Amino acid sequence: MITNMGPGTNNNPNQKNSLEVAKKCREHILRMTSWANSGHPGGSLSAIDMLVCLYVERMQVQAEMPRWEDRDRFIMSKGHASPGMYAILREMEFINDDDVRNFRQLGGVCQGHVDSKWAPGVDFSAGSLGMGLSFGIGCALAARMEKSLRTIFVMLGDGEIQEGQVWEAAMSASNFNLDNLKVFLDNNGIQNDDFCDNQMLMGNIEAKWKAFGWETKTIDGHCHDEIKKSITWLDSIKGKPAIVIAKTVKGKGVSFMENNPAFHGAAANPEQLEQALKEIYG
Amino acid sequence: MTLAAPRDGYGSALLKLAKNPKVVVLEADLGKSTKSCWFRKEHPERTFCVGISEQNMVLVAAGLASSGYIPFASTFAIFSERAFEQMRNGVCRPELNVHLCGSHGGMHTGEDGSSAQSVEDLAIFRSLPNMTVIHPADDLSAEELTIQLSEYPSPSYMRTTRNKVPRLYEDKIEELKIGKGVVHKKGDDVVIFACGIMVARSLEAAEKLSEEGIHATVIDMHTIKPLDEELVIAKAKLCGCAVTVEDHSVIGGLGGAISECLISKHPIPIENVGVKDKYGQSGKPEELMELMGLTVDDIIKCAKKSIKRRS
Numbered sequence: 070m071i072t073n074m075g076p077g078t079n080n081n082p083n084q085k086n087s088l089e090v091a092k093k094c095r096e097h098i099l100r101m102t103s104w105a106n107s108g109h110p111g112g113s114l115s116a117i118d119m120l121v122c123l124y125v126e127r128m129q130v131q132a133e134m135p136r137w138e139d140r141d142r143f144i145m146s147k148g149h150a151s152p153g154m155y156a157i158l159r160e161m162e163f164i165n166d167d168d169v170r171n172f173r174q175l176g177g178v179c180q181g182h183v184d185s186k187w188a189p190g191v192d193f194s195a196g197s198l199g200m201g202l203s204f205g206i207g208c209a210l211a212a213r214m215e216k217s218l219r220t221i222f223v224m225l226g227d228g229e230i231q232e233g234q235v236w237e238a239a240m241s242a243s244n245f246n247l248d249n250l251k252v253f254l255d256n257n258g259i260q261n262d263d264f265c266d267n268q269m270l271m272g273n274i275e276a277k278w279k280a281f282g283w284e285t286k287t288i289d290g291h292c293h294d295e296i297k298k299s300i301t302w303l304d305s306i307k308g309k310p311a312i313v314i315a316k317t318v319k320g321k322g323v324s325f326m327e328n329n330p331a332f333h334g335a336a337a338n339p340e341q342l343e344q345a346l347k348e349i350y351g
Numbered sequence: 352m353t354l355a356a357p358r359d360g361y362g363s364a365l366l367k368l369a370k371n372p373k374v375v376v377l378e379a380d381l382g383k384s385t386k387s388c389w390f391r392k393e394h395p396e397r398t399f400c401v402g403i404s405e406q407n408m409v410l411v412a413a414g415l416a417s418s419g420y421i422p423f424a425s426t427f428a429i430f431s432e433r434a435f436e437q438m439r440n441g442v443c444r445p446e447l448n449v450h451l452c453g454s455h456g457g458m459h460t461g462e463d464g465s466s467a468q469s470v471e472d473l474a475i476f477r478s479l480p481n482m483t484v485i486h487p488a489d490d491l492s493a494e495e496l497t498i499q500l501s502e503y504p505s506p507s508y509m510r511t512t513r514n515k516v517p518r519l520y521e522d523k524i525e526e527l528k529i530g531k532g533v534v535h536k537k538g539d540d541v542v543i544f545a546c547g548i549m550v551a552r553s554l555e556a557a558e559k560l561s562e563e564g565i566h567a568t569v570i571d572m573h574t575i576k577p578l579d580e581e582l583v584i585a586k587a588k589l590c591g592c593a594v595t596v597e598d599h600s601v602i603g604g605l606g607g608a609i610s611e612c613l614i615s616k617h618p619i620p621i622e623n624v625g626v627k628d629k630y631g632q633s634g635k636p637e638e639l640m641e642l643m644g645l646t647v648d649d650i651i652k653c654a655k656k657s658i659k660r661r662s
């Protein structure tokens with residue numbers, strides 16, 4: 070078996086410019102939701118810059134061997150952000166244009182919510198919020214028992230962390246001193262029905278994670294420079310789990326979607342798509 | 352007759368399984384009760400105590416399974432229900448071989464009262480695709496079936512029980528196989544399908560029936576899913592009437608499984624001994640069995656009723 074060499078050894082053959090990849094990914098997100106006339110563009114656009122930086126610069130995964138045992142894991146716990154996941158998997162060549170074209174269609178590997186049984190490169194079957202961090206703990210414990218250098222990355226939504234199970238997991242991760250478990254919180258301030266503040270006042274989110282024993286860092290989740298530095302920071306934390314709280318804009322990159330709860334789970338119509346693509350590449 | 356607690360079989364199986372380095376154990380502050388504590392004592396490095404967090408435990412187990420480990424997680428049967436959706440979405444749907452054990456199942460749990468008396472666990476877990484559901488009758492079969500689970504290619508739910516019950520498998524262990532019912536007594540007047548602690552009671556009922564010249568077949572249906580349809584249909588054809596017996600709701604458990612099978616494959620009269628859609632209360636196990644209609648006499652009555660309906 071090929072061994073994971075740990076942080077700093079990402080050797081993707083097609084080292085690409087992350088900003089260019091992010092643009093292409095935004096196009097995928099907008100097109101696939103528009104074609105399907107459903108899906109979740111908002112939380113995909115807020116998460117995509119982190120996904121791109123992770124996959125392009127940090128993660129050790131292999132498109133030709135998606136089930137490589139010692140790969141780094143990426144657990145998209147907010148599974149409705151599947152368009153974002155499929156966009157980066159397309160750019161990393163785990164899936165192809167046909168797969169993307171068949172997003173949400175019968176028999177397609179790009180299921181409505183990310184599903185490990187369907188799409189190569191998907192490590193966790195999500196869709197029900199609040200479960201991914203616990204799953205990540207299981208993966209991290211396994212990696213530690215094997216003395217593997219692989220890293221387990223988890224992405225959570227800010228609405229998602231209202232689920233009690235997330236805090237059961239937060240407590241467990243620090244109980245087990247899991248420093249191979251690294252989390253990104255997509256703190257876009259919006260959930261399904263409305264702005265988070267109108268649904269549930271969560272107070273100081275960073276203080277809560279700290280209180281649960283985590284190292285925390287707040288960043289601008291769209292600035293690639295900051296994201297890449299935060300990845301290096303995550304890798305530097307030893308002895309405890311660490312979380313990056315990424316301040317993001319839901320729908321980022323498309324003016325009429327930005328910070329608009331209506332585009333949590335609604336796609337652009339054909340005219341809107343055209344305008345959106347102009348804005349992305351403009 | 353030797354008496355032993357079925358949950359002890361789970362604990363001793365884990366110890367025997369420890370030679371497989373991929374076997375790991377998870378508990379949620381009930382290891383002393385489910386008996387996974389025996390494994391924890393010997394193999395602390397492979398035991399993960401997650402505190403009182405059943406939902407978390409199930410997904411941590413799923414993560415371990417996805418990484419090539421064979422996780423055995425346990426709590427009380429009733430609290431496994433809290434993680435039902437986690438079992439559905441996080442375990443069964445992605446087909447991760449997590450083995451969840453719920454101990455202290457059924458009315459027989461007794462004094463703790465209705466909050467602890469799970470009588471719907473078999474029903475809910477049986478409804479999940481890709482799932483295996485097992486409820487052993489004694490400690491020896493609990494041990495053997497747990498050992499078999501470690502190599503069984505599906506997630507599972509096993510219900511064990513706390514109180515000591517008669518050993519039935521002293522010289523029948525080799526007949527045990529996941530998915531295959533075990534015939535404990537032969538007769539062609541009525542077939543009694545039972546699981547868990549009700550198997551011993553069903554045998555007692557069959558003894559009494561034979562004194563009256565009624566000969567019953569008694570089968571331990573330790574695996575409720577996948578159901579041993581071949582055996583169920585064969586015995587239904589032989590006897591022409593049936594009784595199902597379980598310390599569980601009459602809705603959706605063994606009675607449900609057998610009825611669903613026979614209604615379409617070989618319809619015959621079926622009587623269900625089980626909890627009639629209600630909650631229990633505190634009391635001695637035997638008092639509760641009486642109150643809920645789970646006694647040897649109840650089985651005898653249902654057998655006679657079933658025979659009567661056939662003719």
Ligand SMILES: Cc1ncc(C[n+]2csc(CCOP(=O)(O)OP(=O)(O)O)c2C)c(N)n1
Nearest residue numbers: 112149196197198226227228229259260261
């Ligand atoms: C357990 C559960 N409850 C409800 C839902 C329905 N749902 C899907 S997305 C969503 C809002 C999620 O908000 P957030 O985590 O902030 O995601 P993001 O803003 O990044 O899209 C809800 C309530 C779900 N998928 N799972």
Ligand SMILES: [Mg+2]
Nearest residue numbers: 227228259260
């Ligand atoms: Mg949000």
